[in-house]
Amino acid sequence: MKKTFRLEGLDCANCAAKIEAAVGKIEGVKEATVNFMTTKMIIEAEDEKMPEIIAEAEKIVKKIEPDTVMKKA
Template sequence: MKKAFKFRDIDCAQCAQKIEDAAAKIEGVNKVRINFLSERMTLDADDARFDEIIAEIKKVAKTIEPDAVLEA
């Protein structure tokens, strides 16, 4: 399944890249892209685990950028 989400309050492009790299390592993620300027994340992931993957990305994002908010 491929979906786009709003990803607010990431402080810098480097933080966005760190979150993207960490999210790409999550089992079931086929492709993920975070655009810092537009504050959007595009995620292509396994349908069966999609909600679980979103929860894991939120958790990882908070460890890298505590103010980041993924609107899913």
């Protein structure tokens, strides 16, 4: 399953890369991509783990970029 999110307030390309790397390491994630230009993050992961993965991804985004809000696209 793929889910797309908008990272509102993302203003750092380096932070986008850090978020992408950290989210990609979450257990159950097959692939995570963050496009800094469109401020979109796509997470491809196992269906049954998606709620936990989304919660973990939100924590990662807040830790790396505190002013960024993760919203469903």
